[in-house]
Amino acid sequence: MNYRILAINPGSTSTKISVYDNDQQVLVKGIDHLAEEISKYDRIQDQFNMRKEEVLNVLNENNIDIKTLSAVVGRGGLLPPVKSGAYLVTEEMIDRLVNRPVLEHASNLGALISHEIAKEIGVNAYIYDSVAVDELTDIARLSGVEGMDRASLSHALNSRAMAIKYAKENDKKYSDLNLIVAHLGGGISISIHEKGQMVDIVSDDEGPFSPERSGRVPCKTLIDRCFSGNYTHREMLKVIRGKGGIVSYLGTVDVREVEKMISEGNEKAKLVHDAMIYQISKGIGELSTVVDGKVDAIIVTGGIAYSNMITSAIKKKVEFIAPVAVLPGENELESLSLGVLRVLNGEEEARVYKEESLANA
Incomplete structure (x- = not known):
């Protein structure tokens, strides 16, 4: 089975993206955001539409049709503590990151942009190994x-x-x-x-x-x-x-x-x-x-x-x-893509993000 995966890794002044066909990278691109552009927004979440459009523009410029994507994965942001591995991006996760983020951080945008693009083409959006992974004893x-x-x-x-x-x-x-x-x-x-x-x-x-x-x-x-x-x-x-x-x-x-x-x-x-x-x-x-x-x-x-x-x-x-x-x-884009590839291949199972189940996830 062949899978095409878009990975999105937002940083403070850039958004890095890649496209993988199975385990082979076919596109990698860093999108720099000018300080003047970033300064227009009061909150990081407010940058969502701007960054999403720039991601879509890069895909279009490189002849990547989003309809060919099998999944979209974003850098996992600062959520309440979660387990390692993949999580499906749900409306509950979006609500948390938009309205009640643990901390404002550019990585929070990974799930938001991934969810929006995936929803448009009818595939799943994931995060993988969030910054908030917590498996401490x-x-x-x-x-x-x-x-x-x-x-x-x-x-x-x-x-x-x-x-x-x-x-x-x-x-x-x-x-x-x-x-x-x-x-x-x-x-x-x-x-x-x-x-x-x-x-x-x-x-x-x-x-x-x-x-x-x-x-x-x-x-x-x-x-x-x-x-x-x-x-x-x-x-x-x-x-x-x-x-x-x-x-x-x-x-x-x-x-x-x-x-x-x-x-x-x-x-x-x-x-x-x-x-x-x-x-x-x-x-x-x-x-x-x-x-x-x-x-x-x-x-x-x-x-x-x-x-x-x-x-x-x-x-x-x-x-x-x-x-x-x-x-x-x-290796963050590779890590995101290969993590989700393991999910698509049935080697790992994605968790479903639900606020009330985090403690027992």
């Missing part, structure tokens, strides 16, 4: 403060896709393996996958710093800064997400620039670069304890995984735990 959820439980927000889409890919390439089942996946990008998250379940994570605000996020910072110092009177709530959020990490030390979010600085003898750049590697390795080691050290492989992925300087240093620090596989790239 009860013991992993406790933070140390009553009423302040840990939340599962991570790069679930690419992390699970690379874990599944690793298993397949090694003739094993994802559900039979214990894998640690470190996603290294603008934000860094690390996850432990125990026999097919993402049972714990080190999120981007409780672990390694990254190019633009602070990671774990000293709580007392953070509280003092929050109440210093020198920062607004919004400014403090920016301190940890957007202005934290490498950019706070070196004024750049580009790891390639940092490595150029190092090659030119910049000692501070080397220290910051090494500290990020150190913290990533600590996070991997931390999660190895979740499965009593019985880790089958460690996977390093994300855009920063293209840096041999970083991946080789991480490997040196953690390969005593398990073999290290480097699968670079964000």
